[in-house]
Amino acid sequence: MRLLFAGFCMVVLLALGAMAYVRLAPSDPARWHRMPDNLSEGDFSQGAVRVVDAGEDGLARLDRIIRDTARSEPLAGSVEQGIITYISRSRIFGFPDYTTLRQRDGRLELYARARFGKSDLGVNAARLDRWLEALAQRG
Numbered sequence: 001m002r003l004l005f006a007g008f009c010m011v012v013l014l015a016l017g018a019m020a021y022v023r024l025a026p027s028d029p030a031r032w033h034r035m036p037d038n039l040s041e042g043d044f045s046q047g048a049v050r051v052v053d054a055g056e057d058g059l060a061r062l063d064r065i066i067r068d069t070a071r072s073e074p075l076a077g078s079v080e081q082g083i084i085t086y087i088s089r090s091r092i093f094g095f096p097d098y099t100t101l102r103q104r105d106g107r108l109e110l111y112a113r114a115r116f117g118k119s120d121l122g123v124n125a126a127r128l129d130r131w132l133e134a135l136a137q138r139g
Helices: 002-024 058-067 123-137
Strands: 042-044 047-053 072-078 083-089 096-104 107-114
Touching (some): 047 123, 058 072, 058 083, 058 123, 072 096, 096 123, 107 123
Antiparallel strands (some): 042 047, 072 083
């Protein structure tokens, strides 16, 4: 019985340690604040890419929308630089997802990806689509 309890405690401690790591692991801007040169719009197993016409102030408008989104905050960049990366965390476990926005030639490029796991279960694509819907509604 003691051995079973000790094993259970070890599993619980490992799970708590993994949860703490997911929430507390540092996010290196040098790794996450970047955008691939050749973006292809669509969804992939760990994220999604969207490219939309948004006018010259599209990045500033979308920045305000994202900053008002629960559990999303800027990691690096600015509207003035024309590129911003945000961290958005899942509600329960706090898994970080990274979204980089870049404005070029009146178009917004959005690149969202998960940090952990082999699949984001469509969460990043759904988040991008919600943000773009809010952007369209605000004109």
